[in-house]
Amino acid sequence: MPNTSTPFTGRPIPRMEDPHLIQGQGTYVSDIHFDHQWVMALVRSSHAHALIKDIRCGTAAKIPGVHAIVTASEYPDLKRRLPGMEPMAPPILAYDRVHYVGQPIVAILADSRYIAEDAADLVEIDYEPLPAITNAEIAARDENLLHPEFGTNVLEHFEKQSGDGVQALRTAHHVVNATLRMGRVSAQPMEPRALAAQYDPSSGELLVYHATQSVHRAQERIANLWGMDPEKVRVVAPEVGGGFGVKNGSYPEEALVTYLAKTLAQPVKWSGDRFEEFFGTYQEREQVHHVTLGFSQEGMIVALHDTYYQDNGAFAGGGMLVSQNTARNIPGPYRIPNLYIEGYTVMTNKVPQAPYRGAGRPQGHYIIERMLDRAADQLGWDRLELKMKNLVAPKDFPYATGIEGVTLDSGNYPRVFQDLLEELDIDAFRMRQSEARQQGIRLGLGVSNSVEISAGFGFEGVRFQLNPSGQILLTTGATNQGQGHRTALAQLAADALSIPMEQVTVIEGDTGRIARSIGTFGSRTIIMAGNAVRVAAQGFIDKTRAIAADLLEAHVDDVVFDNGQFFVKGVPSVSHDWKALADAWQSQSHPEWPTHEDYFSSSSATYGFGSHGVIIAVNPSTAAVRIERYVILHDSGRVVNPLLANGQVIGGAVQGLGSALYEEMLFGPDGEPLTTSFLDYRLPGANEMPDIEVYHRDYPAPSNPEGYKGVGEAGIIPSQAIMLSAVEDAFRDVGLRLDYAPITPGRLFKSLQERGENA
Amino acid sequence: MKPPSFDYRRPTSVPEALAYLEDLEDAKILAGGQSLIPMMNMRLARPHTLIDINGIAELKAIREENDHIIVGALVRHYQLQFNRVLQRQVPMIGQAERLIGHEAIRTRGTIGGSLSHADPQAELPVLATLLDWDMVVQSRQETRSISAREFFLSYFVTALAPNELVTAIVMPRQKARGHIAEYAIRSGDFALAIAAVTLSTTPTGLVESFSVALGGIGDVPWRNPEWECQWINEASTNDLFRDIAESITHEIEPTDDFNASADYRRKLVSHLVLEALKEIGLAQSTDDGTLTQRRLP
Numbered sequence A: 001m002p003n004t005s006t007p008f009t010g011r012p013i014p015r016m017e018d019p020h021l022i023q024g025q026g027t028y029v030s031d032i033h034f035d036h037q038w039v040m041a042l043v044r045s046s047h048a049h050a051l052i053k054d055i056r057c058g059t060a061a062k063i064p065g066v067h068a069i070v071t072a073s074e075y076p077d078l079k080r081r082l083p084g085m086e087p088m089a090p091p092i093l094a095y096d097r098v099h100y101v102g103q104p105i106v107a108i109l110a111d112s113r114y115i116a117e118d119a120a121d122l123v124e125i126d127y128e129p130l131p132a133i134t135n136a137e138i139a140a141r142d143e144n145l146l147h148p149e150f151g152t153n154v155l156e157h158f159e160k161q162s163g164d165g166v167q168a169l170r171t172a173h174h175v176v177n178a179t180l181r182m183g184r185v186s187a188q189p190m191e192p193r194a195l196a197a198q199y200d201p202s203s204g205e206l207l208v209y210h211a212t213q214s215v216h217r218a219q220e221r222i223a224n225l226w227g228m229d230p231e232k233v234r235v236v237a238p239e240v241g242g243g244f245g246v247k248n249g250s251y252p253e254e255a256l257v258t259y260l261a262k263t264l265a266q267p268v269k270w271s272g273d274r275f276e277e278f279f280g281t282y283q284e285r286e287q288v289h290h291v292t293l294g295f296s297q298e299g300m301i302v303a304l305h306d307t308y309y310q311d312n313g314a315f316a317g318g319g320m321l322v323s324q325n326t327a328r329n330i331p332g333p334y335r336i337p338n339l340y341i342e343g344y345t346v347m348t349n350k351v352p353q354a355p356y357r358g359a360g361r362p363q364g365h366y367i368i369e370r371m372l373d374r375a376a377d378q379l380g381w382d383r384l385e386l387k388m389k390n391l392v393a394p395k396d397f398p399y400a401t402g403i404e405g406v407t408l409d410s411g412n413y414p415r416v417f418q419d420l421l422e423e424l425d426i427d428a429f430r431m432r433q434s435e436a437r438q439q440g441i442r443l444g445l446g447v448s449n450s451v452e453i454s455a456g457f458g459f460e461g462v463r464f465q466l467n468p469s470g471q472i473l474l475t476t477g478a479t480n481q482g483q484g485h486r487t488a489l490a491q492l493a494a495d496a497l498s499i500p501m502e503q504v505t506v507i508e509g510d511t512g513r514i515a516r517s518i519g520t521f522g523s524r525t526i527i528m529a530g531n532a533v534r535v536a537a538q539g540f541i542d543k544t545r546a547i548a549a550d551l552l553e554a555h556v557d558d559v560v561f562d563n564g565q566f567f568v569k570g571v572p573s574v575s576h577d578w579k580a581l582a583d584a585w586q587s588q589s590h591p592e593w594p595t596h597e598d599y600f601s602s603s604s605a606t607y608g609f610g611s612h613g614v615i616i617a618v619n620p621s622t623a624a625v626r627i628e629r630y631v632i633l634h635d636s637g638r639v640v641n642p643l644l645a646n647g648q649v650i651g652g653a654v655q656g657l658g659s660a661l662y663e664e665m666l667f668g669p670d671g672e673p674l675t676t677s678f679l680d681y682r683l684p685g686a687n688e689m690p691d692i693e694v695y696h697r698d699y700p701a702p703s704n705p706e707g708y709k710g711v712g713e714a715g716i717i718p719s720q721a722i723m724l725s726a727v728e729d730a731f732r733d734v735g736l737r738l739d740y741a742p743i744t745p746g747r748l749f750k751s752l753q754e755r756g757e758n759a
Numbered sequence B: 001m002k003p004p005s006f007d008y009r010r011p012t013s014v015p016e017a018l019a020y021l022e023d024l025e026d027a028k029i030l031a032g033g034q035s036l037i038p039m040m041n042m043r044l045a046r047p048h049t050l051i052d053i054n055g056i057a058e059l060k061a062i063r064e065e066n067d068h069i070i071v072g073a074l075v076r077h078y079q080l081q082f083n084r085v086l087q088r089q090v091p092m093i094g095q096a097e098r099l100i101g102h103e104a105i106r107t108r109g110t111i112g113g114s115l116s117h118a119d120p121q122a123e124l125p126v127l128a129t130l131l132d133w134d135m136v137v138q139s140r141q142e143t144r145s146i147s148a149r150e151f152f153l154s155y156f157v158t159a160l161a162p163n164e165l166v167t168a169i170v171m172p173r174q175k176a177r178g179h180i181a182e183y184a185i186r187s188g189d190f191a192l193a194i195a196a197v198t199l200s201t202t203p204t205g206l207v208e209s210f211s212v213a214l215g216g217i218g219d220v221p222w223r224n225p226e227w228e229c230q231w232i233n234e235a236s237t238n239d240l241f242r243d244i245a246e247s248i249t250h251e252i253e254p255t256d257d258f259n260a261s262a263d264y265r266r267k268l269v270s271h272l273v274l275e276a277l278k279e280i281g282l283a284q285s286t287d288d289g290t291l292t293q294r295r296l297p
């Protein structure tokens, strides 16, 4: 029966995965139990910087149920450096020196996590403390070295220049300076990191269940590290409960679990707990920028100069990418003819940095947005007008920002921004604001524009397979951590093959089911895997036309596929659907079902756009900030499923507001983390968040066939900038200036106190 | 985040529980488990045995006796919030309960647990101090009563001996109007500062009785009856309220930590005391003769 109904793509179809997940039927790594598995717990460093003098495990080894106590001195393979952390990688287990609180030193394998933790308690480690380095700018002076063998604490120093660079500041009529800071944040996915591995000595195969965002990258790391044939390492991501970037990197636990499973030929499992999420999972955001922005007399940006330092924590790794990506994002959607940006990525005695949702996009936009606000305030201009007139206009496209590889290509920024201002009704707000101020109520407005640079490298693929009864199996290596890809990809596949969505099953994240993939991060999956569906579907149809040709007793070149039916050109009355093909295939008892695997590659990024506006009320007595209204106008390109896209944008905004208002990893003078549970590290809750309004202004991306743009990180980009902007606006009359995100109540109180505002 | 192993007992009567407390090494009472279990998971508490008192029916009652209400130690937060007798006789409890954690926590957590845990940021110890509650405490040897102001000794430390069980809390009927105000960073968080106030006035508008207890600013709930006395017989006006709110900032030495500076807490206390006084003043001006709590906005 021909399928002539409206396409699935573009419709707000509820997530197919939800009934299963909501009823607790999802299988996560911690739900996987191998027979006779040994469970791992780690003894982690309690010092930020120290020499290890002695490790005594004797009493721990005697606890019944403890099978192995693993140190790098007993298993010298574990002195190897972690892959993917170049140029300064940690050993898998620390043995002579520790560089951050939480760094793994001893692994314990026991019958249960309870017993393993009992044993961990009994391990005694003698440390000789060294001075902890906890400030990136001071660390960059190299007075004390974290890693003497590396010769410097500066992992990387880079410069990016366009136009006349810093020279152009001399021609500026007005110049504004500021030092802007961002605190450290922790992603805190609902499911902590976890792995379980089983080795089969007879076949030499290692099966790894892994809460990862990228099964193929994990496979490659594990195979390289332990000298295995990648074919023998199968990595499967079962359900993954949130990733946000921090489940994408190389971690000691991955190396440990796979090594121990293989070496001891014993299934090994590690399910991290919430403490480990605070102590051992990579963090992000922490940077300080010294910025100068120059303007013409009319308020057009002439030049920007920024020297910044990223506190990268104790080792290299993904943090270096964050630092680079920050520079790419500093111009945002604004015209800046001359740029000079230099970044220092610096090591300190903290948990390493790695990309966390946004990964440089929020940092870069924070700089330009805050500097525009600051300039307007200092030079007596209107903040909104200043932003409007410096936005890149449609006639400028393609607009090269001056940063290599960043060329804005689509949309209509001024118009979307104008629509936001109308939605917010600025004049009415300003009246309400001044009336409220008479009564001691402080209202504030913040607006922010952002470009979301997504994808632009590599490939992603999908594999179609015809199954009995005409069911279609779609596999992809890109894993799902809650985004709802199973629904979105099923929508695309159903349309490409003209079948109902129920006929499509999507399986993600298994190296045993598809040859290659890069993974899910950087808002890339729909752009890459989405386009791959289209490419692969064509190849799949071409292959299956041969089966239809057999059935139709026609030459394959004469068989056409239309609307879910295969028939001989010009004879649509005699046709076969997918089920008929499957039945025919089955009756011919082939050993395998027909499949087709294909990939989509692209080195062109996509550029989504968003204008966000927030209205807040601040209680000057308590320094409490309440969000009254949060409005987003968003260009998502071509949208596959508005429910999912909005979920991403709203979720990102909420997560960002957490790091704008509450969340910060604080460290004591000796580098000890102070905020190590949800008691002190406050994630935003439903009560704190308004109903976020999202209005679409979608302009298809010109750089990929289907016109998709990224949405995963869009929401989180402006949060810190916009919230500081709004709080300042609430105290505009007293000239409040905020240079540190998050603006927690304690910090706002202090800033107001310094202004004599809350005595 | 797994607790060390422990033994478990589930007595069904108070004497049985007391016998366990007496005889077992390093035993701890398990009530709602909302504080103890997280502490055990974090290995901050490592009791050898848990004595689960949830099966003891006699600890679950709420009774009125003369001018007092006697609340069993196992009465849960949600019961404190919705019990009719308490709503009528000690309306500040219902008001405070709405500020304690979230519903899931209030469904399990108990009054005896909250007071015995003695978290300086908790609401009920502040009310106990403000409203002069007595803890009825039993061991195998004796039953004694400890007044709130002698019960809380320091951060998480009370006057309870290791072999003692809180069986009930004796509360005087609340005679004056009261209000509890607090500031927490997110709803349901432990507060940075709590101010609980009672105030009654003479028919001519002079302060007749006045008391303040504070939480979240030190190791135990703060109260100073001498300081309270000076305000008796003053005219109860907004000006007086402001003077009180200003004066109290000189009386306290609040905690200084990374969540809030001492100055910030001092400022919060002043604001919260003023807010509470104004709420009471407002309620008095529209007095209908009952003490039933006003709904918070």
Ligand SMILES: Cc1cc2nc3c(=O)[nH]c(=O)nc-3n(C[C@H](O)[C@H](O)[C@H](O)COP(=O)(O)OP(=O)(O)OC[C@H]3O[C@@H](n4cnc5c(N)ncnc54)[C@H](O)[C@@H]3O)c2cc1C
Pocket (backbone or CB within 6 Å): B028, B029, B030, B031, B032, B033, B034, B035, B036, B037, B038, B073, B074, B099, B100, B101, B102, B105, B108, B109, B110, B111, B112, B113, B114, B116, B117, B119, B121, B122, B123, B124, B160, B164, B165, B166, B167, B188, B189, B190, B191
């Ligand atoms: C997320 C979260 C948020 C919270 N927020 C708040 C809040 O905002 N305000 C607040 O006040 N509380 C809050 N709590 C704590 C909650 O109120 C607890 O219920 C309370 O602190 C302890 O009560 P419980 O019955 O659970 O005691 P348990 O955890 O069972 O015991 C606590 C301690 O008291 C002892 N104990 C218990 N009962 C007795 C008894 N009858 N005699 C002697 N000793 C006894 C135990 O041995 C233990 O040492 C929160 C808890 C959580 C998990």
